[in-house]
Amino acid sequence: MKRKWLVSVAMLGLLGTSACNGGQPAAAPEKEVKHVVLEAVKKEQSAAVSELSGTLAPLEEAMVSFEVGGRVVELNRNEGDTVQAGDILARVNAQDYSLQVASTNAAVQQSAANLSKVNNGAQEQEITQARLLVEKATIAYQKMQDDFKRIEQLYQEKAISKSDYENAKNGLTLSQKDLQNAQQAYSLVTQGARAEDKDLSRATYNQAVIAKEVAASTLAKTQLRSPINGTIIAKLSSTGSLVASGTPVYQVGHIDTLKVVLPVPDREISTWKEGEVVSLDLYGQKRDGKVMKIFPATNQSTGTIGVEVQIANPKHDWFAGQVVKATKTMQGQIGIFVPVEAVISRGNNDAHVFVNHDGKAIKTSVEIGQITNDKLEIKSGLKEGDQLIVKGVDRLFDGDPIEAAGGTSP
Secondary structure (H helix, E strand, O other): OHHHHHHHHHHHHHHHHHHHOOOOOOOOOOOOOEEEEEEEOOEEEEEEEEEEEEEOEEEEEEEEEOOOOEEEEEEOOOOOOEEOOOOEEEEEOOHHHHHHHHHHHHHHHHHHHHHHHHHHOOOHHHHHHHHHHHHHHHHHHHHHHHHHHHHHHHHHOOOOOHHHHHHHHHHHHHHHHHHHHHHHHHHHHHHOOOHHHHHHHHHHHHHHHHHHHHHHHHHHOOEEEOOOOEEEEEEOOOOOOEEOOOOEEEEEEEEEEEEEEEEEEHHHHHHOOOOOEEEEEEOOEEEEEEEEEEOOOOEOOOOEEEEEEEEEOOOOOOOOOOEEEEEEEEEEEEEEEEEHHHOEEOOOOOEEEEEEEOOEEEEEEEEEEEEEOOEEEEEEOOOOOOEEEEEOHHHOOOOOEEEEOOOOOO
């Protein structure tokens, strides 16, 4: 009985409620109007901003070193000094090299005198002396012939020993050779030197001249000269140091203009052109740089292509070794691009947006493409003129009533 009474009371309550509503069922609660921000869909050209970093370097630089070894006796320049090509920067001890020059000078003089003698022939006194030697040798030979005939007769008569005979015969032979030598010497001084002797003398002279030039060139290398116009970036040695050939002593660079090589991804290289201007930033200071060279090959390890940009630096207030950031705006294709926050994506090409239709948020599937500067490319699903909800999307459901921010109905 008690349970039946409770059921009756519940039914009476429902009947009373129906009577109060005039017999009509209760209405469903109205949906909350949500405030959103709308934006008309339109086509535009995409613009991607490429930001790359690189290290500043002198436009031209050289590590300057001696071509000869020695002890440094003079270092004229310090860091920051401006130099011109050909200016003397340092010297090494040149004493040994100077002695070598003096030695080669003497060799040139000696070979020149010998060459002159060969070309000009013997003097009159030399000819007379050679003739007298021939006459003397002739007389001696004739006398040895007479003596030999007498000794030979005595030998045949067995009046002298064989040893005396052999000695006389050898004496005759020697006197004959002396005569021949005297005659040849006389012929040389009267007829002049042979062609091959002249060639040999000339070659000896030329060799001495070359040795002299080499010694003079080596002596000049004891002075270290700047190979370029520029500024002393680093001083790498000190007076009194013993340096070998090729040891760097100074670093010289042209810093009126600096350069930076930017590592551009190869997929973007087609948008870079020689001669175009690029914005550079160094700790908030901005300058324009000019693209001067695009390298001809891709770096296989990084997938980038070097682009050289040059920057005017007349005050030398930007420094080699500093890292700068380069910014370049690249124009892309024309299409529909919407803010990233307007798109809800769950991956696997499941993406949608909300479009205003008669004051309601209508869920619309879209196909998205690349992201550029916080905007997503919409390949399909939207058309120009659509009223896209760009803010407040995260609170929306399909069919929700909406109102533009500020109280104006969409």
